[in-house]
Every structure is written in C-alpha cells, then in structure tokens.
Amino acid sequence: MAFWKPGTEKPSFVEDEEGGIVLMSNNLSSSSSSSYGYANIEKQRQRLPVYKYMTEILYLVENHATTIIVGETGSGKTTQIPQFLKEAGWAEGGRVIACTQPRRLAVQSVSARVAEEMGVKLGDEVGYTIRFEDHTTSGVTSVKFLTDGVLIREMMEDPLLTKYSVIMVDEAHERSISTDILLGLLKKIQRRRPELRLIISSATIEAKAMFNFFNTSKKRQAPEGSTQGPKLEPAILSVEGRGFSVKIHYVEEPVSDYIRSVVSTILLINEREPPGDVLVFLTGQDDIETAIKLLAEEAHSNQKNSSGLLPLPLYSGLSRAEQELIFTPTPRGKRKVILSTNIAETSLTLEGVVYVIDSGFSKQKFYNPISDIESLVVAPISKASARQRSGRAGRVRPGKCYRLYTEDYFLKQMPGEGIPEMQRSNLVSTVIQLKALGIDNILGFDWPSPPSPQAMIRALEVLYSLQILDDDAKLTSPTGFQVAELPLDPMISKMILASNELGCSDEIITIAAVLSIQSVWVIARGVQKEQDEAKLRFAAAEGDHITFLNVYKGFLESKKSSQWCYKNFLNYQSMKKVVEIRDQLKRIARRLGITLKSCEGDIDAVRKAVTAGFFANACRLEPHSNGVFKTIRGSEEVYIHPSSVLFRVNPKWVVYQSIVSTERQYMRNVVTINPSWLTEAAPHFYQNRQNNMSL
Numbered sequence: 111m112a113f114w115k116p117g118t119e120k121p122s123f124v125e126d127e128e129g130g131i132v133l134m135s136n137n138l139s140s141s142s143s144s145s146y147g148y149a150n151i152e153k154q155r156q157r158l159p160v161y162k163y164m165t166e167i168l169y170l171v172e173n174h175a176t177t178i179i180v181g182e183t184g185s186g187k188t189t190q191i192p193q194f195l196k197e198a199g200w201a202e203g204g205r206v207i208a209c210t211q212p213r214r215l216a217v218q219s220v221s222a223r224v225a226e227e228m229g230v231k232l233g234d235e236v237g238y239t240i241r242f243e244d245h246t247t248s249g250v251t252s253v254k255f256l257t258d259g260v261l262i263r264e265m266m267e268d269p270l271l272t273k274y275s276v277i278m279v280d281e282a283h284e285r286s287i288s289t290d291i292l293l294g295l296l297k298k299i300q301r302r303r304p305e306l307r308l309i310i311s312s313a314t315i316e317a318k319a320m321f322n323f324f325n326t327s328k329k330r331q332a333p334e335g336s337t338q339g340p341k342l343e344p345a346i347l348s349v350e351g352r353g354f355s356v357k358i359h360y361v362e363e364p365v366s367d368y369i370r371s372v373v374s375t376i377l378l379i380n381e382r383e384p385p386g387d388v389l390v391f392l393t394g395q396d397d398i399e400t401a402i403k404l405l406a407e408e409a410h411s412n413q414k415n416s417s418g419l420l421p422l423p424l425y426s427g428l429s430r431a432e433q434e435l436i437f438t439p440t441p442r443g444k445r446k447v448i449l450s451t452n453i454a455e456t457s458l459t460l461e462g463v464v465y466v467i468d469s470g471f472s473k474q475k476f477y478n479p480i481s482d483i484e485s486l487v488v489a490p491i492s493k494a495s496a497r498q499r500s501g502r503a504g505r506v507r508p509g510k511c512y513r514l515y516t517e518d519y520f521l522k523q524m525p526g527e528g529i530p531e532m533q534r535s536n537l538v539s540t541v542i543q544l545k546a547l548g549i550d551n552i553l554g555f556d557w558p559s560p561p562s563p564q565a566m567i568r569a570l571e572v573l574y575s576l577q578i579l580d581d582d583a584k585l586t587s588p589t590g591f592q593v594a595e596l597p598l599d600p601m602i603s604k605m606i607l608a609s610n611e612l613g614c615s616d617e618i619i620t621i622a623a624v625l626s627i628q629s630v631w632v633i634a635r636g637v638q639k640e641q642d643e644a645k646l647r648f649a650a651a652e653g654d655h656i657t658f659l660n661v662y663k664g665f666l667e668s669k670k671s672s673q674w675c676y677k678n679f680l681n682y683q684s685m686k687k688v689v690e691i692r693d694q695l696k697r698i699a700r701r702l703g704i705t706l707k708s709c710e711g712d713i714d715a716v717r718k719a720v721t722a723g724f725f726a727n728a729c730r731l732e733p734h735s736n737g738v739f740k741t742i743r744g745s746e747e748v749y750i751h752p753s754s755v756l757f758r759v760n761p762k763w764v765v766y767q768s769i770v771s772t773e774r775q776y777m778r779n780v781v782t783i784n785p786s787w788l789t790e791a792a793p794h795f796y797q798n799r800q801n802n803m804s805l
C-alpha cells in the first residue's frame with residue numbers, strides 16, 4: 111500500500127476509511143456554489159441520503175416517543191429533518207420544532223442554510239438562539255436552532271418546554287456536558303409530556319447506549335388513556351449513504367511536530383492539488399497562530415509554493431466579524447486556508463473546502479477530583495472526531511483528508527469515542543444549573559453517564575463555600591439565584607457579584623471579559639525579548655489581572671487601533687472580542703442591579719473581588735523551592751505559566767484562573783493575594799485549613 115508523507119512524495123492511490131481503494135480524481139471544479147437558485151437547492155436537498163428516508167422518519171416520530179437516527183456525516187440529518195417535520199405539520203398550532211447543537215457557530219450556520227433552503231428570512235420562520243443572541247420572532251418562528259445550553263436555560267422559564275412539539279438533539283454522540291444534562295432533563299419531561307417527541311442524532315457507536323437510556327418501556331406503562339400514544343421503546347433508524355466521497359490519506363511515519371507537518375501539507379496541497387480551500391484542525395489559538403506565522407515565513411522565503419494562500423484563523427476567542435470571514439467566497443485565484451480548533455468539527459458546511467488536514471489532536475478538559483484540578487491538555491482525538499473532521503471535506507463535492515497519523519494508529523490505537531465531558535470536568539456549573547431547575551437530588555439524577563460521586567461532592571463543597579448553596583444544598587437568595595442566572599463560569603459570576611460590594615465592578619467586568627478568551631497576547635516566535643519588553647509596558651506587580659486592566663486602558667486610549675496592538679504584541683482580534691464581551695457583561699450586570707463603578711485605582715479592592723470568586727484556586731509558594739507552588743486544596747505541585755507577568759517573580763500567595771498541563775501543571779492568569787482574604791471570602795472553606803496555611 112502506498113502512503114502519503116508530508117513534504118515528500120504523494121502516493122498514486124490511497125485507501126479510504128471503509129477499506130476500498132479509490133483513485134484520485136483531478137477534475138475538481140473551483141467554482142463556488144454559493145449562487146444557487148431555489149430550484150437548484152431543491153435538487154440538492156433531494157440528492158441527500160436522508161431524503162429517501164423522509165416517510166420512514168416521519169412514521170417513526172409519529173409512533174415513538176424517541177427516535178434515534180444514526181447516519182454518516184453529510185447525510186443531511188441536521189438541515190433536512192427539521193424541514194420534514196415542518197412540512198408534516200409538527201409546527202402547526204403555534205408549536206415549535208427545536209434542533210440543538212453543541213456549538214454556537216454550528217447553530218448560526220445551519221439555521222442560515224435552512225432559512226435559505228426554505229426561502230425565508232432568518233429570524234422569521236426559521237430562527238436561532240445562542241448565548242447573548244436571539245434571532246427568533248415569537249409566534250412566527252417555528253423551526254428553531256439553538257445550543258443545548260440555551261435550551262436548558264429555557265427550562266428555567268418553562269420547565270416542560272411546552273412550546274416545542276419535537277426536539278432534535280443533534281450530535282448527541284459528542285457527549286458535551288450540556289448535551290448530557292439535556293438528555294437527562296428531556297427524559298424527565300417526556301414522563302410529564304407524552305406528546306413530546308425526541309429525535310436523537312447519534313453516531314453508530316453511541317446508538318445502543320442512547321437506546322438503553324431512553325428505553326423506559328419496561329419500567330413504565332404507557333400514559334393513562336393513551337392506548338394510541340407513542341411507543342415508549344425508542345426506534346433506531348440507520349440512514350445509509352453519505353455525501354460526496356472523501357479520500358483519506360495517512361502519513362507513513364508518525365510526525366514529530368504536527369504544526370510543521372500541517373504547514374508542509376498546506377504547501378504540498380497548494381503546489382500539487384487543483385483549486386479548493388483547505389480546512390486544518392489544530393488544538394488552540396497558540397497552535398493556530400504559530401502555523402500562520404510559519405506560513406508567512408514560508409511566503410517570505412519561497413513565494414512560489416505559497417502563492418495565493420489566504421490563511422484564516424478560527425477559534426472561539428475571535429471577534430464575530432473575524433469568524434464570519436470563513437464563510438465569505440474565496441476570491442478567484444486564491445485558496446483559503448482555515449486554521450481551526452474543533453469548533454469547526456461538527457455540523458458545519460464550508461462550501462469551498464475540498465481538503466481537510468487533521469493534526470489528530472485537540473485541547474481537552476481533564477478533571478481530577480482528588481487534586482481538584484481541571485486542566486486543559488492537548489490529547490489525541492477519537493475515531494468519532496476523526497470521522498467528523500474528514501466529513502468537513504466532501505460536503506458539496508468530493509474531497510480529501512490528510513491525517514497526520516498513521517493508518518495503523520487510526521485502526522489499532524485511536525479510541526473509538528471520547529470520554530463524555532461530564533466524566534472529565536469540574537461539575538460546579540452543572541450542579542448550579544440543576545439546582546436552578548429545582549432538581550435537588552443531584553446524585554440520584556438519571557444521567558446518560560453518571561459523573562463520579564467524588565467530583566459531585568467536590569462541586570457541592572465549592573458551591574457551599576461560594577455561598578451559592580446553603581446548608582440544605584439549596585440555592586441561596588439572592589447570591590445563588592443570581593449566579594444561576596448569569597450565563598458564565600460561576601467563579602467569574604461570583605467575582606462580579608463581589609465587585610459590586612467592593613465598588614470595583616467597572617474593573618472586574620473588564621477582567622471577566624479578558625478571562626473569557628484564551629489570550630490577548632500574540633504568540634511571537636523568535637522575538638521573545640521584544641515581546642517581553644512590550645509586556646513590561648503594561649505589567650503590574652500584582653499580576654495578570656491588573657496587567658489586563660492596563661492593556662485594556664491602553665487599547666481604549668489608542669482608539670482601538672490595530673497598529674497599536676501590533677506594536678505591543680497584542681492580538682487585535684482578541685482585543686475587539688474583549689470589547690464585545692465586556693458590552694454583553696455590562697448589560698447582564700445591569701439586569702442584576704449591578705451599577706458600573708470604578709474603584710479609581712484601589713487595586714486591593716480588585717484583587718479582593720478576584721479572590722472572592724477564585725479562592726478555591728489559591729496556592730502558596732513552597733519555601734526555597736525556586737518556583738514550586740502547592741495548591742491549598744489538594745497540595746498539588748503547580749508552577750506559574752511562562753506567559754504570566756509573574757513568571758519568575760514567584761510571589762508568596764496567588765490565585766489562578768486555570769491550569770494548563772504539559773510536562774508540568776502551569777497556572778494561567780495569576781494574581782497575588784493576601785492570604786487573610788481567603789478566610790474572609792470563604793470562611794468555611796478555609797476554616798480547617800487555617801493551621802496548615804500559617805497565615
């Protein structure tokens with residue numbers, strides 16, 4: 111068998127995923143298909159594999175409380191099933207059909223596509239809702255796309271989700287925390303609303319688990335007087351067939367530096383392959399910026415093989431305008447190269463994309479309930495993810511996917527599916543959400559995959575210390591209810607609430623906005639000294655949070671100038687995003703009765719507010735240790751991240767926002783504190799540790 115090797119020879123044939131040998135095709139058209147007429151769109155719809163199953167799907171939905179649909183990526187589940195339901199009358203009488211997605215970007219793009227297919231304006235009959243953005247019209251929108259998190263929030267107002275006739279949970283196999291919570295809650299709602307229909311779209315591998323989870327037919331009788339009601343046993347339907355073929359290429363030998371391999375593969379495609387955009391999966395903003403820098407260096411030194419390349423980053427910390435660039439048509443003679451995190455992994459159709467490059471990695475959360483540390487780790491993806499990634503090619507024409515791992519690794523070592531997020535996360539937000547929905551017995555909640563009791567107990571403990579839960583494990587009033595209302599990490603919410611009392615909400619809202627994105631600094635290579643000098647212009651001895659205030663002030667004084675950002679090694683797009691998020695947070699704060707007030711330079715007030723939210727992440731420097739810190743909670747060894755302004759400064763006491771694990775556990779976004787603030791902020795939490803802390 112011949113393989114492809116980055117930077118070397120291209121094979122004459124490759125093997126596709128199913129094992130069949132597929133000849134390479136060289137006749138790809140470069141024209142963008144964005145100018146479809148309506149008739150054309152109708153033809154495209156009919157060509158999708160799911161179209162042939164329309165009658166069967168409608169029959170199953172009519173007759174079963176839950177229908178599990180298994181299908182290849184690109185078979186048309188997301189865009190077509192809501193339309194079938196609408197055409198069959200499930201939206202009559204003011205009822206609404208919902209389709210949930212784990213990711214915001216997917217919600218936006220899929221709803222736009224469905225509106226286009228139905229020939230309606232987005233926001234009218236077809237609408238979408240994501241956190242901070244509602245594009246629906248009450249009484250008019252009958253097909254609604256939304257994130258699973260938003261649907262959970264809707265239950266706070268309407269616990270039985272009465273306006274929905276059918277809820278389709280798309281990409282359930284991704285097993286995000288919100289999807290799992292939603293599945294548990296929907297199962298509960300079904301008991302009270304037998305007329306509600308659920309459609310769970312899942313990869314093959316998860317279908318059986320979904321069937322078992324929703325199969326209540328043995329335990330439960332059909333609702334009273336409903337001899338004609340839906341069957342309680344779920345139906346499983348497998349939609350055969352996929353979109354266009356995607357030829358899979360594997361590397362011959364494992365690659366040692368996947369970023370460099372990504373770059374050489376982009377250049378190889380540009381040099382040898384017919385026109386068509388490239389979508390690259392990397393792990394995060396840092397990888398993406400490094401790859402873009404390497405491409406720019408390449409363009410500088412070797413214009414020939416990089417000519418016409420248009421690199422575009424895609425990650426959640428980018429401003430909305432920057433994210434939308436990926437949907438714009440590719441100029442003639444150019445080749446877009448979209449470098450993305452896994453936010454482009456599911457449900458997205460990028461029309462010009464013909465080539466996908468899969469690094470084989472993503473950033474994943476891992477939580478250890480013993481040390482109580484949740485860290486972000488670059489880890490290998492699962493086969494299910496790899497299939498989703500390759501599925502981004504071949505959406506509107508045949509495509510190719512270059513996997514930067516060997517076929518042997520894919521077949522024998524790559525795990526079939528990832529671990530559900532619920533089982534590798536800190537559960538603080540989950541507990542608040544369930545409590546806000548009146549679910550008191552959280553340990554007894556019916557989860558698709560139960561989280562560990564230790565993680566649950568840890569979360570309850572933190573929430574009690576944050577004074578979000580009371581002695582009876584109920585939400586406190588007002589703090590608990592306010593935190594539940596804020597769509598933010600509870601530690602950030604608590605910090606904002608504390609800032610109101612400390613008179614520094616203006617500063618804290620800026621800090622909260624910066625903490626919501628990955629980084630405001632650009633990733634500079636080979637100019638470390640210059641970057642360190644630039645950072646020093648803003649650096650505050652108290653740490654990163656105060657430094658962020660200086661950065662934000664500078665950005666405003668520069669009149670939000672991109673030039674100024676460039677000079678100071680700041681990421682202009684990230685800074686624009688900070689301004690966007692800050693505006694949203696200001697609106698939310700106002701709703702909660704928080705008035706924006708500046709502490710006029712009282713840095714202690716700001717640090718106290720940060721401590722009030724993040725006290726559980728307190729650490730102390732080990733004496734004579736050269737930079738080793740120990741967490742107060744779990745006595746874990748941690749270090750200050752090199753990107754922090756406190757790197758090598760090593761103050762005695764700090765709190766951090768998050769941990770990144772590489773060869774060591776590094777604290778990101780660190781601020782110095784006075785340890786007495788810990789006992790002030792969380793007396794219960796630190797009571798027993800006081801001796802230990804030698805305050």
Ligand SMILES: Nc1ncnc2c1ncn2[C@@H]1O[C@H](COP(=O)(O)OP(=O)(O)OP(=O)(O)O)[C@@H](O)[C@H]1O
Binds near residue numbers: 158457
């Ligand atoms: N914005 C778009 N522009 C052009 N074609 C599109 C667009 N969105 C969807 N399509 C077409 O519809 C097909 C089916 O998309 P859909 O999202 O419904 O598939 P799916 O089965 O849900 O796949 P996935 O699991 O990957 O999300 C795509 O492969 C593509 O051919």
